[in-house]
Amino acid sequence: MALLDFAGAAAGFSAAGWQCEEWAPEVWRYAPRPGNAPWRLLLSVGVHGDETAPIEMLQHLLARWARAAGELRCELLLCVGNPAAVAAGRRYLEQDMNRLFSAQADRRGGEGARAALLRGVSARFLQGGVGPAIHLDLHTTIRPSLRPTFAVLPENGPEAVRQALLAWLASAGLDAALSNPLPSSTFSAWSAGLGAAACTIELGQVGRIGGNRMELLERFTAALGTLVRRPIPGPAGGGELACYRVTRELLRTSEAFRLLLPPEATQLPLLFGRRSHCRGRQGRGARADGRRVHRLSQSQGGTGPARRTAGGAGRQRDGVSWSAGPAPAAGRQE
Numbered sequence: 001m002a003l004l005d006f007a008g009a010a011a012g013f014s015a016a017g018w019q020c021e022e023w024a025p026e027v028w029r030y031a032p033r034p035g036n037a038p039w040r041l042l043l044s045v046g047v048h049g050d051e052t053a054p055i056e057m058l059q060h061l062l063a064r065w066a067r068a069a070g071e072l073r074c075e076l077l078l079c080v081g082n083p084a085a086v087a088a089g090r091r092y093l094e095q096d097m098n099r100l101f102s103a104q105a106d107r108r109g110g111e112g113a114r115a116a117l118l119r120g121v122s123a124r125f126l127q128g129g130v131g132p133a134i135h136l137d138l139h140t141t142i143r144p145s146l147r148p149t150f151a152v153l154p155e156n157g158p159e160a161v162r163q164a165l166l167a168w169l170a171s172a173g174l175d176a177a178l179s180n181p182l183p184s185s186t187f188s189a190w191s192a193g194l195g196a197a198a199c200t201i202e203l204g205q206v207g208r209i210g211g212n213r214m215e216l217l218e219r220f221t222a223a224l225g226t227l228v229r230r231p232i233p234g235p236a237g238g239g240e241l242a243c244y245r246v247t248r249e250l251l252r253t254s255e256a257f258r259l260l261l262p263p264e265a266t267q268l269p270l271l272f273g274r275r276s277h278c279r280g281r282q283g284r285g286a287r288a289d290g291r292r293v294h295r296l297s298q299s300q301g302g303t304g305p306a307r308r309t310a311g312g313a314g315r316q317r318d319g320v321s322w323s324a325g326p327a328p329a330a331g332r333q334e
């Protein structure tokens, strides 16, 4: 059984004159009549199978949009990234799919094949239409974050659309945006490489289907409903976003690698620090995703002076040390 009622929604869209096509299992494209869709939106959920809140959200939105298809102004490609993992209630079965969006990625196994399929359909959608394109890849986090909701944006998308996307993210109630100029093999980085303004969005903590606190996503859900009705991508209202930029990353080279922070680190703008630290002066911080640790700076107004590494076994001068030990709670791109 399909996770989302794509076929049922197609009946509603078709009644409004939309063209509906199943491009792959759990991947549907809905297109209004030519001329009625000045831009395109790729919306993906379930790239990690245990991150179910976005799937529930899209279930509700899809039903609503199908009933009001005449109001929508963008062509849609909607997909569940890893349906097998969702069905199993697991983050992934063999490989983390959100590390497989590069031309060199491993195509073996279920996730390798599924990622290759998604690379193909996303390229077909993003490179084949008219007008600007946006990709929102919706996730939830495993660990608590000082910034509960945030977006990670590759820097290589089209700048004007990217700015419109940032304004929309602020209006959608997200806490922070992290701009990443470094190469990545995430789904959103793949789409940015195809010319879309793209981002990975973390919408709070993991929950089981039916057990998610959907009321926490009300503002984001409403903003998404407004976005699809706009003739061009733009904000759904007011809002403020703390902006960071990745300035450095450390690659984990051993399973023994752990990130240790001093007790006072929680009072510093490490990871996603307090908003007051993000205005008017150089911010600093780090994020860890188990494989990488990024140094951050406030993005607006430049990156400021680079912080140097003291050398040795990953030890840094500012009191953050890297060695074996328990991992801290950290904001991370899931």
Ligand SMILES: [Zn+2]
Pocket (backbone or CB within 6 Å): 047, 048, 051, 139, 140, 333, 334
């Ligand atoms: Zn995730």
